[in-house]
Amino acid sequence: MVLRMESPAPPIKVDDWLRGEPLANFQPGKVYLVESWATWCGPCVAAMPHLVEVKEKYKDRGFEVVGVAASEQAPTADEARTKLDAWLTERFPNLNYRIAFDSTGEMNRLWMEASSSLGIPATFVVDRDGHIAFIGHPSELDDILPNVLNGSWRSSDDAKAADIGRIASNQRTARELSVTKPIYAKLQPAMQAEDWTAALLAIEEGLALMPDYIGFRETHVDLLLHKLRDMQTGLPALRQLVEDAIDKKFEAVSWMVMALNQLFDPAMDNSHLPRAERIAMGDKLSEQILTLNPPQGDGPLKFRWYVPVAQYYYESGNKDRAIELIEVALKSLGGPETMPDHIKQYYLTPLLQALANYTGENACYARLCVVPQNKAPENQSAIA
Numbered sequence: 440m441v442l443r444m445e446s447p448a449p450p451i452k453v454d455d456w457l458r459g460e461p462l463a464n465f466q467p468g469k470v471y472l473v474e475s476w477a478t479w480c481g482p483c484v485a486a487m488p489h490l491v492e493v494k495e496k497y498k499d500r501g502f503e504v505v506g507v508a509a510s511e512q513a514p515t516a517d518e519a520r521t522k523l524d525a526w527l528t529e530r531f532p533n534l535n536y537r538i539a540f541d542s543t544g545e546m547n548r549l550w551m552e553a554s555s556s557l558g559i560p561a562t563f564v565v566d567r568d569g570h571i572a573f574i575g576h577p578s579e580l581d582d583i584l585p586n587v588l589n590g591s592w593r594s595s596d597d598a599k600a601a602d603i604g605r606i607a608s609n610q611r612t613a614r615e616l617s618v619t620k621p622i623y624a625k626l627q628p629a630m631q632a633e634d635w636t637a638a639l640l641a642i643e644e645g646l647a648l649m650p651d652y653i654g655f656r657e658t659h660v661d662l663l664l665h666k667l668r669d670m671q672t673g674l675p676a677l678r679q680l681v682e683d684a685i686d687k688k689f690e691a692v693s694w695m696v697m698a699l700n701q702l703f704d705p706a707m708d709n710s711h712l713p714r715a716e717r718i719a720m721g722d723k724l725s726e727q728i729l730t731l732n733p734p735q736g737d738g739p740l741k742f743r744w745y746v747p748v749a750q751y752y753y754e755s756g757n758k759d760r761a762i763e764l765i766e767v768a769l770k771s772l773g774g775p776e777t778m779p780d781h782i783k784q785y786y787l788t789p790l791l792q793a794l795a796n797y798t799g800e801n802a803c804y805a806r807l808c809v810v811p812q813n814k815a816p817e818n819q820s821a822i823a
Contacts, residue, residue, distance in 0.1 A: 442553035444572060444593065444602040448473075448565040449549035451539065453507065454516065457524050459537030462505060469501040470588055471565040474577065475551055477510040478526045481782045483560040486577040487531060493580060494536045500588050501567070504536035509546040510559060516542035555609040557616075566593060573598070575605060618648050619655075626658070635666040656680055657697045664701065668711060677701060681720045685727055692731050696744045699724040703750040705793055721751035734767045741771035742786045746793060753797055765794045769804065 442449065451462055451473070465471055474490060476483035487506075494504045513519035520540050527538060541547075550556070550563060554574050562580065564573040564587055572587045573579075583601075586592035622645035629637035639662050645655040660680050663673030680701070684694040702709060702717050702724075709717065725748045732738035745768040753761035769790050772783060787804055795802040795811045802809055 442550065442571060443574065443606065444598060446571045448563070448569050448571055449553065451505065451507070452543070452545040452549065453509075453539040453541040454543060455520060455540045457508075457520070457538045457540055458506075458527060458534050462503075462537060462539075465565050465569050467569065468567050469503055470497075470567055470572075470584075472502070472504045472580070472584075473550065473563040473565065474504065474506045475509060475546070475556070475559050475561040475563075476506055477508055477512075477559060478523060479512060480510075480559050484530075486560050487534075489577065489580075491531075491535055493584065497584070497588060502584075502588065506536060506538045507541060507546050507550075508538065509541040509544075509551075511540070511542070555606065555613065557609060557612050573601070575601065615649070615652070619645065619652065622648075622655070633666075635662055638662055639667065651683075653691075653694055653697060656683075657701070660698075660701050664712065665707060670711075674713070674716075678720070681724060685723060692728055692744060695724050695728050696747065699728070699747040699751065703747040703754065705746065705750045705789065705796070718751075718755050721755070725751045734764060741768045742790060746789055749793055749797075753793075758797055762794065762797050765790055765797065769794070 448465055448471075450464065456462075472490070472493070474483075474486070476486070478484065490504050490506070494502065508523055511519040511523050513522055519542060523538075523540055527534065539546075551559075551561060554561075554563070556574065560577050562573070562575055562577045563571060564580075564584065566572040566587060567590075570593075572593050573583050575583075579601075583592060583598075586595065586598075592598050622641055625641040625644075626638055629635075629641060639659075642655055642659045642662060645652065646659060649655060657680070660673060660677050663669045663676055667673070677698075681698045684698040687694050699721060700707075702712070702721050728744060728748055732741065732744060734741075745764045749761040749764040749768070752758075752764065769787075772786055772790065784807065787807060788809070791802040791804055791807065791809045792812065795809050799811050801811075
């Protein structure tokens with residue numbers, strides 16, 4: 440079965456309904472949003488308050504939301520169900536839409552696999568005639584849902600283009616996974632065993648197949664420079680990574696951040712790298728990152744991307760700029776209130792550690808405090 444726009448919606452086959460009345464079938468004349476999600480999925484949890492708002496906004500227009508938790512992680516189905524029920528009670532006690540639980544794999548088979556959806560959250564919109572109107576990410580709902588509700592979406596060129604684009608993207612991702620999964624199956628045990636030579640062989644095999652895959656490129660540089668300390672091979676690889684990252688600046692800032700992390704990750708010892716060249720490359724990358732995601736803007740992921748940028752400024756002698764960027768990053772981390780606590784703390788700890796190191800004073804956020812751990816950067820006065 441292939442599931443795409445215009446396909447008849449598959450049935451809802453679940454173990455239990457944990458919130459709301461059971462849904463036996465899609466009623467003609469109503470629009471349904473079926474959301475595949477899990478409690479461990481940060482973007483899924485972040486989307487839930489928006490789904491609450493959307494349900495409330497369109498409740499008088501025959502609109503229903505159904506959340507399907509079909510990927511919960513626990514030793515048994517009963518434990519997964521109990522854990523999910525407790526989580527919902529704690530995090531969303533006043534949820535206004537249905538939540539179903541499935542441990543059989545039927546929902547994943549009928550909806551996710553049939554539509555070639557490779558990750559969650561995955562949103563399916565079922566139109567008033569019981570046919571699929573949209574498959575995609577919940578972040579796209581604000582643009583699409585009003586047109587589905589007024590009956591204009593499925594006949595539009597935008598709808599057809601979105602469905603074609605989704606299928607093509609999923610096919611590309613599937614091809615990519617067919618290459619990367621076997622490589623990572625070799626790489627991960629070698630990394631765990633700290634067998635850097637075997638890890639390098641695995642990555643070189645991957646690069647021969649996918650020379651522009653950023654995950655392979657980043658790991659390749661890291662192995663050469665930081666694990667094997669092979670400057671003769673590693674520095675040219677790093678230079679090429681920096682050059683390619685800047686050339687691809689309008690495709691993904693993440694390329695530049697990954698390259699900059701090889702130079703200015705605060706948790707990494709970079710003392711063996713040539714300082715002048717390191718500073719020069721850091722200057723180019725940081726300038727581009729801040730141009731595309733400036734501190735005064737509302738660009739994404741500052742809490743991730745600004746850590747190596749701030750470290751570059753600190754080590755190049757501009758401590759005030761480094762502190763400013765970390766403070767902006769901390770503020771951005773406080774923005775998405777729905778971010779799960781464990782994910783927020785994952786990003787919060789290095790930000791606070793950087794702030795403490797730069798100011799020389801304890802840095803605190805809510806109940807978490809860290810103390811300074813490092814000395815002043817080498818040759819700071821010479822670079823200032």
